Amino acid sequence: MSRNICITAVDGHTGYSIAEFILSHDNLKKKVGTITGLALKPQSQHAKDLAKLGVKIVPHKPGRMKEMVNAMKSTGADAVCLIPPAHQDKVEITQELIEATKRANIPNVCFISSAGCDLADPQKQPRLREFIELETLVLSAKGDTSTETGHSPVVIRPGFYAxxxxxxxxxxxxxxxxxxxxxxxxxFAPMAIKDLANVAANVLTGKGKHGFSDKHRGQLMVLTxxxxxxxxxxxxxxxxxxxxxxxxxxxxxxxxxxxxxxxxxxxxxxxxxxxxxxxxxxxxxxxYISTTAFHDVTGQHPxxxxxxxxxxxxxxxxxxxxxxxxxxxxxxxxxx
Missing domain, CATH: 3.90.25.10 (UDP-galactose 4-epimerase, domain 1)
Structure with a gap:
């Protein structure tokens, strides 16, 4: 059975790169039925380019939980790649996306966080530290019996993009x-955005008896x-x-x-x-460098x-x- 994927913030560099990576690699593309992209700016160049590649672009309108849940359900996705958008209300928008994912009962969740968030000082680096709060929301779904979400989570912390x-x-x-x-x-150890896309694409298309591949499921992956x-x-x-x-x-x-x-x-x-x-x-x-997860997931060298x-x-x-x-x-x- 093909994997149906929903990727948020596809109008941003990270979301675009992940969707494009899947669609440009036949070994990954053949595992996918549909890819739906949520876009705060559906008329952006990234969104238009992905639409040409076959991604269904859905306008993302924050602030209406019921509409957000319906939008998530309408994608038919069994896996979601949650990417906090580059937006001044990033935390609120992402909190809403996480809750909507739970209410839509999507079982497989890959959350794109940030390396260094665990070392960030809430006073000196509040934007970085926010990712810890968001990770907690994603992972707390694990114990929520009212939803399938959290059954198969992966958190990826990419480092500084070169x-x-x-x-x-x-x-x-x-x-x-x-x-x-x-x-x-x-x-520091700058990384190419395509290396993050490679790992996320393999996670999103990987399959095991509990959802994501057992090699990836439940993993916290730090990438540099x-x-x-x-x-x-x-x-x-x-x-x-x-x-x-x-x-x-x-x-x-x-x-x-x-x-x-x-x-x-x-x-x-x-x-x-x-x-x-x-x-x-x-x-x-x-x-520090952290390349073990990249090697394990892709079998390649960053x-x-x-x-x-x-x-x-x-x-x-x-x-x-x-x-x-x-x-x-x-x-x-x-x-x-």
């Missing part, structure tokens, strides 16, 4: 620097990239792949915030999340930073071009 480094494309390509507020000495990097080592990896001599620049959090606000269209909550993750690095709380930069070189140039156009547009508006 793609976030592309937000600094103008600095990388024009100023030959990687400006990050991470300090000089502490390290395979190489610990301080800023200078990251610059070295980028230099090798891009054929340019890049240097790391340790900048202040305020400067990082200004750069991200200028060069990206990140939701403010997502921007705060990034700044909080950088602060975890500065505190020495990310000096992408190394030099390989990531090599694959991302064209994307970097596109980012830089868009960034330049964006600056010109903002300048014109100011002059007007």
């Amino acid at each position: 793609e976030n480094l592309l937000l600094y494309a103008p600095q990388l390509l024009e100023e030959k620097t990687i400006p990050l507020p991470i300090g000089e000495s502490h390290k 990239g395979p190489l610990l990097c301080a800023g200078k080592e990251l610059a070295t990896a980028a230099s090798q792949s891009l054929g340019e001599e890049l240097e790391f620049e340790d900048i202040s959090e305020n400067e990082a915030k200004k750069v991200l606000q200028t060069q990206s269209d990140l939701d403010p909550s997502e921007l705060q999340y990034l700044l909080e993750y950088y602060s975890l690095v500065r505190e020495g709380k990310t000096n 992408l190394e930073p030099p390989e990531f930069f090599k694959e991302a070189s064209e994307q970097l140039k596109a980012h830089a071009k868009n960034g330049k156009n964006g600056h010109q547009s903002k300048k014109r508006k100011t002059e007007e």
Whole structure:
């Protein structure tokens, strides 16, 4: 029997990547009957691209529990990938999604959390710490006899996406620097978003007698990239792949915030999340790698930073071009 999957926040990078990964790999695609994507912005490019691939896009309208439950039931899904959206009301929206999943009686739940949430300080890194609260809500369904949800849970905690480094494309390509507020000495292990998509796709399509595959069911999977990097080592990896001599620049959090606000269209909550993750690095709380789950689930090796930069070189140039156009547009508006 084919697995019917519902993925939330498919208009975001994570949801899009997971759905696209399943549909672009025949060994996974053949295990799936339908994929339904819930989208806060159903007219976004990600949602439109997935619709072309055969994903049924359902508008996600928060705030109406009954409608949310009906929407979940209408998908016919027996597995849901719950992804907190990049939204200022992320916690409230995700709480509602978790409750709707329980009321819709969907048995298999894969929740996408965040590495480092367990080490985050509620006062210093509140956006990161929120994931602990949400994980608890998902896992507490295990003891709720009124619903099948929680019968087969998986929680995945992906680390810092290497793609976030592309937000600094103008600095990388024009100023030959990687400006990050991470300090000089502490390290972190950036991972490619497609590696998270690979693990989540295998979990969502895996089957066992109790729902998800017994290899995955009940697991808390922490994912990072395979190489610990301080800023200078990251610059070295980028230099090798891009054929340019890049240097790391340790900048202040305020400067990082200004750069991200200028060069990206990140939701403010997502921007705060990034700044909080950088602060975890500065505190020495990310000096570890966690690749065992990736190896066990996929049988492969996660992408190394030099390989990531090599694959991302064209994307970097596109980012830089868009960034330049964006600056010109903002300048014109100011002059007007």
